[in-house]
Amino acid sequence: MKSRYNKLVLGLMLLSACNPLNVDKVIDPNNPSEAGYTENATRQQVQFLITGLEEKHRNYVFTSTAALGSFGREVWYLNGSDPRFTTDWLGQALKEPNSSFFGFGNTGGTVYYNPYQAIRQAELVIKSVNSAPQVTDAEKSAVIGFARTIQGYQFMLPANLVYDNGIRIDVSDPMNPGPFVPYQEAMNHVKSLLDAGYAELNKSTGAFTFKLTAGFNGYNTIDGLKKVNRAIAARNAIYRKDWQGALDAVNASFMDLNGNLTAGPAHPYGAAPNAFNPLYYVPNANVNTMVVVHPKLITDALPGDKRVQEKFLQRTAPVVNSTTYAVLEGMYQDKRWPNNTTAIPFIKNEELILIKAEAHAQLNQPAESVAAINIIRTAAGLAPYAGATTTAALIDEILFQRRYSLWAEPWGHRWVDARRYDKLSEIDVSLDKGTVFKQFPHPQAELSWNEYTK
Structure with missing residues (x-):
């Protein structure tokens, strides 16, 4: 968490005592203070x-796609x-990644520190709305x-x-965050947040009276947000191996x-001042920098897969x-985005159906699992699944x-x-002669901050 402001070198931090997560209480209409938004906030401020x-x-989208996609050999980021x-x-x-690993180590990277910015922003939203008399x-x-x-x-x-290295989940005080907790505890914390959010949405009545962006079109009602909440809860449930919980969540989702x-949020x-889709590349552009499709996606595909x-x-x-180490050629590029303003789904119906299939397989309900699998296969132009129906075989499918x-x-x-599923060794690295990482250490900035606060 603290690594966000440790993008600056430690010495500069000592000199400036700068922390962008704590805003000074100043009277400045161009740079409003946190107090100005959490004490008698107006509807407009909320x-x-x-x-x-x-x-x-x-804010995590590009790095998560390009980097984590590279780790799993979904893509190569040729730069x-x-x-x-x-x-x-x-x-x-x-x-083996170290605490100064490129793109993640010194400052944590956007997959590590940007989520905490969103988490803190959400806390500010809660404080603000709780203080709003209107x-x-x-x-x-x-x-x-x-x-x-x-x-x-x-x-x-x-x-x-x-x-396995764990994250901080207690970040209410950015100058004194809680300890690192194990992965399972972190995922249990996620469940508690999602359940608390669902309970709050259930307490609400009527319409969602604040405006959300077009990304939530179709889900910008109380009922719609409840379904999004349960969709995210379903993803969380399979990470916790709570298979019945995953089924319950998808059934309450969209x-x-x-x-x-x-379909999904x-x-x-x-266009400016908004940001362009960071995953869009002009088709066949004459460039030497692009996120390209990993070749194994082409050679491993089933014939006729739409x-x-x-x-x-x-x-x-x-x-x-x-x-x-190797000469890498990207013969295929991403075709999903018609233009540079196309929205990017962050959870969708297709994933939920596959979560349903996985949960049924793990609960030894093969018929239900195969039925869900076949929805995906049929949509892809493939024949119905005809393989073994053991749990292991269904999970592989x-x-x-x-x-x-x-x-x-x-x-x-x-x-x-x-x-x-302990299958990292099955990811093919023969084309790039690389390594598949299991996880990352805490960023150096995080470690430096720990030393600074001793």
């Missing part, structure tokens, strides 16, 4: 904070300006439920990055077995990156389908999936 929370909610995006992220130059109790519950839902989602990002597989993008045609664009010329259905989504699904 709205500003909610919009800011959505902005911080999406003509800085080869470390290839050599380091693929474990070519360094076989906001009814029902409206307050709705806003708190939304904020807790985002917090639950965000805590899972750093937890999955450092895994999962629709007959619906659009891509998203991170919105737009996802290959829909998600991967075969380039007229490859993007080439030559290192001392589900992980294979997740590899294509959830390819390069801003989460690193394949890396996380392979780790939770």
Whole structure:
């Protein structure tokens, strides 16, 4: 958590005592203080904070997709300006990540510290709405439920990055955060946040009276937000191996077995002053820097899989990156985004159906699991599943389908999936001669801060 402001060198911190998570109480209309938003806040101020929370909610997207996708060999990030995006992220130059690992080590990277910004922003939203005299109790519950839902989602990002090394979950005081807790405890904390958010949403009545961005279109009601909350709870449940809990959550979510597989809330993008979609690349652009499709996604695909045609664009010329370890050629690029303002889903119906399939498999309910698998296979233009129906066989099939259905989504699904089923060794590194990492240490900035505060 503290690593966010340790982007500055430790010496500068000692001189300036700067902490962007604690805002001084100053009277300045151009730089309002935290107190100005948490003492008798207006509806407009609460709205500003909610919009800011959505902005911080999406700040992990590029690094999570490019880096975690590289770890799981969903993608390669071929970068003509800085080869470390290839050599380091693929474990070519360094076989074991250290506390100064490129893109993550010194400052924690956007997958480590940006989630904590969103978590803190959500806490500010809660303080603000609780102080707002113009906001009814029902409206307050709705806003708190939304904020807790985002917090639950965000805590899972750093937890999955450092895994067994643990994260801080007590960050109410950024100058004195709590200890690191193990992965399972962190995931249990996520469950408690999501359950608390769901309870708050259940206490609310009527409409969600504050404005959310277009990313929540279709889910910007109390009922819609409850379904999003339960969708995130389902993802959390499979990480905790709570299979019945996962089924209960997907059944209360927006999962629709007959619906659009891509349906779900998203991170919105737009023209300036908004941010552009960070995963969009001009088709066939003559560039030497691009996130490209890992070649094994093409060679391992089943014949006729529509996802290959829909998600991967075969380039007229490859993007080439030559290192001392291997020559990497990206013959395919991401085809999912029509333009640079297309929204990026952060959880969708297709994932929920696959969670349902996984939970049924783990609960020794093969018929129900196969039925869910076949929804995905049919949509992909594949024949119904005809393999073995043991739990192990079904899990292998589900992980294979997740590899294509959830390819390069801003989460690193394949890396996380392979780790939770002890299958990291099955990720093929023959093309890049690299290493598959299990987890990351705490960033050097975090370690430096610990030393500073002794």
